[in-house]
Amino acid sequence: MSMERISNSIKIGGFSHVRTVQIGGNFPVVIQTMWKDRLSLSDINDALVKRIDALGEMGCGLLRFAVPDIESAEALGRLAERVSMPLVADIHFDYKIALRCLDFPIAKIRINPGNIGSKERTAAVLEKATAGGIPIRIGVNAGSLPQDLRRRVEEGMDRALALSQAAERELAVFEEFGFCACVVSMKASGIADTIKANRILSQRTAAPLHLGVTEAGPLTAGVARNTAALVTLLSEGIGDTIRVSLSDTVENEVIAGREIVRAAAQLADGNVKLKSGGVNIISCPRCGRHGFDTHGFLNRWMTRLYALDRDITVAVMGCEVNGPEEAKDADLGITGAGDKVLIFRNGKIIKTIDAASADKAFEEELQKI
Numbered sequence: 001m002s003m004e005r006i007s008n009s010i011k012i013g014g015f016s017h018v019r020t021v022q023i024g025g026n027f028p029v030v031i032q033t034m035w036k037d038r039l040s041l042s043d044i045n046d047a048l049v050k051r052i053d054a055l056g057e058m059g060c061g062l063l064r065f066a067v068p069d070i071e072s073a074e075a076l077g078r079l080a081e082r083v084s085m086p087l088v089a090d091i092h093f094d095y096k097i098a099l100r101c102l103d104f105p106i107a108k109i110r111i112n113p114g115n116i117g118s119k120e121r122t123a124a125v126l127e128k129a130t131a132g133g134i135p136i137r138i139g140v141n142a143g144s145l146p147q148d149l150r151r152r153v154e155e156g157m158d159r160a161l162a163l164s165q166a167a168e169r170e171l172a173v174f175e176e177f178g179f180c181a182c183v184v185s186m187k188a189s190g191i192a193d194t195i196k197a198n199r200i201l202s203q204r205t206a207a208p209l210h211l212g213v214t215e216a217g218p219l220t221a222g223v224a225r226n227t228a229a230l231v232t233l234l235s236e237g238i239g240d241t242i243r244v245s246l247s248d249t250v251e252n253e254v255i256a257g258r259e260i261v262r263a264a265a266q267l268a269d270g271n272v273k274l275k276s277g278g279v280n281i282i283s284c285p286r287c288g289r290h291g292f293d294t295h296g297f298l299n300r301w302m303t304r305l306y307a308l309d310r311d312i313t314v315a316v317m318g319c320e321v322n323g324p325e326e327a328k329d330a331d332l333g334i335t336g337a338g339d340k341v342l343i344f345r346n347g348k349i350i351k352t353i354d355a356a357s358a359d360k361a362f363e364e365e366l367q368k369i
Contacts, residue, residue, distance in 0.1 A: 005237045007208045010135045010181045012062065013086035013107040021061045021086050021107075023183060023240050024208035028275035030061035030241040031257035032210075033250040034090070039065055039075045044082065052083050057307035059278065060254045062241070064088035064110065073097050077104030088137070092144075095121035102128045108183075110137040115144050119173060126179045135181040137210060138170045142188040160196035163188060167201055183241065185210035194229040198238050208240035215245065222246040223256050227263065234264035234274060251303055258306065279305045282327060283316040290318030292336025292355065300359065312369055324349060331369055334362050 009025030023030050033055065037043075052063060067073050067089045077100075080087045086107035091098045095116050098109050102125075109129060116122060129136055140163055145153065149162040163186040174182050184207045186197040194213050202209060213229050216222035226244045233239050244256040258278065265274035281302075286294050294316050305314060315333035317323045320342075323335030328347025335342050341358045343351040343365055353361050 008206045016105050018086055019084045026272050029261050029273050032062040032243040033253040034064040041075045044079050049082050052085050056085050058254050059258050062086050064090050066090045073100040080105045095125050098125045108135050110139050112139045126177045137183040140166045140186045160193045163197040164200040183208045183210050187214035189215045191229045195232055198233050202238045210241045211239040212243045212245050219248040230260050231264045235267040277311045279308050280313045284318050286318045291338055292318050294318045
């Protein structure tokens with residue numbers, strides 16, 4: 001497949017206190033996640049704002065919320081007034097919810113035209129979004145295809161082709177109303193359907209593409225399925241933003257997204273959209289030789305390491321077998337050695353300490369880099 005696809009570029013946010021994110025063109029692939037719980041006005045507090053800020057530091061560019069009713073729209077609107085992260089309202093069934101969201105500094109709207117209602121209702125959302133300069137994601141799901149395409153799939157039509165045709169129909173409606181600030185996603189739970197649908201549509205539109213495998217499963221299964229689909233597409237130059245759907249935390253979705261982009265960058269060397277900077281963590285799986293609890297250490301340090309804006313490699317190893325020598329290229333590393341813990345840089349041991357002092361010693365050395 002060609003790696004030369006250059007999609008349209010759209011701006012998200014960039015108004016009031018909300019930071020700007022660019023999707024498409026030659027801009028780096030944007031990582032998204034979606035909040036796991038229903039949002040209410042009582043949830044909006046300093047702790048929530050702090051957690052959202054931390055997601056941004058970890059590399060999350062957009063944060064999406066389900067908005068099932070007007071009350072949720074009000075809550076998301078109030079939250080949008082307090083955070084710099086561009087927030088996305090995810091709306092099904094009721095176009096009036098989308099209209100209400102557009103009264104707030106919400107940076108992007110996601111609608112599923114397959115269940116939002118009539119063409120006139122879609123037009124009302126487009127008109128108000130145009131007036132506010134707010135982009136829209138067309139979200140097509142395998143489970144909510146238009147009735148005629150759903151019947152054709154049941155009769156044997158290729159599901160990926162049906163997804164791409166549904167997306168093209170909605171793009172045509174947007175084009176009819178002169179609305180160009182749109183992103184398209186075609187979500188399916190199947191890896192092959194996801195890959196094929198996006199390959200087809202990438203040849204038929206210049207709209208930015210949002211990639212993801214929906215209902216991908218728990219952490220391990222979900223990461224495996226998303227990696228298979230997204231690395232394939234990104235390495236072919238297809239895709240402008242991704243969300244790794246997991247039955248797990250938003251933080252782990254962001255981390256998985258970063259690592260998927262990093263993996264795709266290694267397969268598509270030179271693709272400017274696959275920016276893979278930041279901390280690279282290498283760690284051993286742990287075995288009976290371990291003298292250091294790598295699992296516990298990583299759990300304590302994972303989100304903090306991913307929040308560092310530094311292009312460095314950090315190694316977390318369990319024993320002297322795979323410690324300094326096997327990870328000698330790491331800018332900073334930590335490993336067990338019998339009843340002691342070693343801190344090393346570029347393969348050279350710089351500190352020997354007991355396990356109780358490991359976190360403090362590691363932090364001191366990290367601050368020196």
